[in-house]
Amino acid sequence: MARLAGVSRATVSYVLNNTSAVRISEPTRRRVREAARELGYVPHAAARSLRAGHSRMVLMPAPAIPVGPLYSRFLSELQWALGRLDYTVVQYGTVGLQGDEAARAWAELRPVGVLVPGAELGPQGVGVLKRSGARAVVTLGPGRVEGAHALLMDHGTVGQSAAAHLYAQGRRRIGVVVPEEPGLEVYSRPRLAGARQALRGTDAVVTELPLAYTEEAAAQLASQWRESGLDAVFAYNDEYAMLLMRALQDEGVRVPEDVAVIGADDLMLGRLLRPRLSTVHIDLPSGRDLAELVDRAVRNPGGEPEVHKVLGASVIRRESS
């Protein structure tokens, strides 16, 4: 390969291992890479990271629950932005592993950065990752974890926005759907708390409504609606809102006359319902900003953990509220 590129073997090695300690001109690097490609050479990421002392791998646990289009778009943008900064994004399945157990499994891959959604990771897990060489440990969730950078996603603001909107429409007996499906508590609990907080000190009453994502459960809830006296509901998200609205309409409860309904996530399906569904539009952080945070942390691993509040929420009022 050195012969084909017209350079020394040492230069080939420096270029293919991305050694930054040695100055090599960009044309030379390009010549070596072209020769490598011509010869069908595939570098060994593991060997390279052993030599370099750290990898360019950023680990992102694959979400265990089905994700919506909003989150999918965020992940794609993030992968794209990290790729532009020359990182390799690897998603890691956490099926059957939790908390610090999961952190140990991630650490085995010796990533230079780890992004952890939800609230799975504790300070111990952060320690394991850092000792194994991770320079950027970033949590995306409701709270801070010691030693890690935090993108605070406070779903309380989603509940707050929804409840404040229903109150402003003159509703006073407000139900808040809490899905019974496991894994959603990390979102549903703060949303309920946010709704309560928004209405504290007013004459409105908040009622928690557990609901499984089945037609039977929704029909059961709808059949007791009139006795409940509820005149509004924040239905957790657009999909639960569709489920509940259908059951209420089948029961003869009118939307929005008898009960105002609002969802969250601003999915297309909400616009296709009749009446059109009001919703809370959620703004996720930009993948580019997050990629830059990772890069900053990799370059300056000794820096203070950064904390950013990143979740935005705004009500889109349509016909159902």
Place this chain on the structure above:
Amino acid sequence: MARLAGVSRATVSYVLNNTSAVRISEPTRRRVREAARELGYVPHAAARSLRAGHSRMVLMPAPAIPVGPLYSRFLSELQWALGRLDYTVVQYGTVGLQGDEAARAWAELRPVGVLVPGAELGPQGVGVLKRSGARAVVTLGPGRVEGAHALLMDHGTVGQSAAAHLYAQGRRRIGVVVPEEPGLEVYSRPRLAGARQALRGTDAVVTELPLAYTEEAAAQLASQWRESGLDAVFAYNDEYAMLLMRALQDEGVRVPEDVAVIGADDLMLGRLLRPRLSTVHIDLPSGRDLAELVDRAVRNPGGEPEVHKVLGASVIRRESS
């Protein structure tokens, strides 16, 4: 660690590196692993795979398009099953990389197995992966790729089932929705071809209906419906069916009296529509079977590539057709 476990240092090394060449009893292995855990030891997957000559890593590209709950469930089951067979499943983002370029990037991680959904990989890519040590290269898609195991997912059967059902209901002018969103051709083209094939030699006519996933595009299509004379539509999937059914109803076209509608995927939302949406239920392969195929190929890398047809399709008739 050897002292804590009461064994020799060589034994510790054998156990932690999963060396199978040396016979070590299960209780001893357990004692070493417990000692390792107590001391906070995290093995280095890269170093281990360099020593072992191959890793236990199975690479699965993260889907670039948003995936539905059906596919999410399949992925979780697959991860679980591979985990039970002691593999580590890593999802790999392919944003910006295609075909054999992507294969080179995957090869850098030196996986022992690679699963490739869709139709992205060519024989060259398979060659790159095999030369880099991958023993199990499995494609999940419409066709075979030389040198790779194939789980054939023939989406033609989905279109076939839908069209045969509409024909049996007495419909003769049948539209087939083809989404304009990029990335879906690999499913939509075979579905259209399957519908055509099912009706070949009959008196029915199939019309291709390009449709973007927007309210405007659906309204536009619905406004020309009466002139088109179509009396049935296979709407690609349940979400496009919901979009088109809403536009048709807003236009005063009655479902199913004027036009029969059928989707695919059997999503919950289809049951929540009025009329309830008919759909094609799709059976994906079991994650367990796929995990076992990977394991067979890893143990016997010289074996003939296996080919399995794995996609099942059955019509669930509800009120819309």
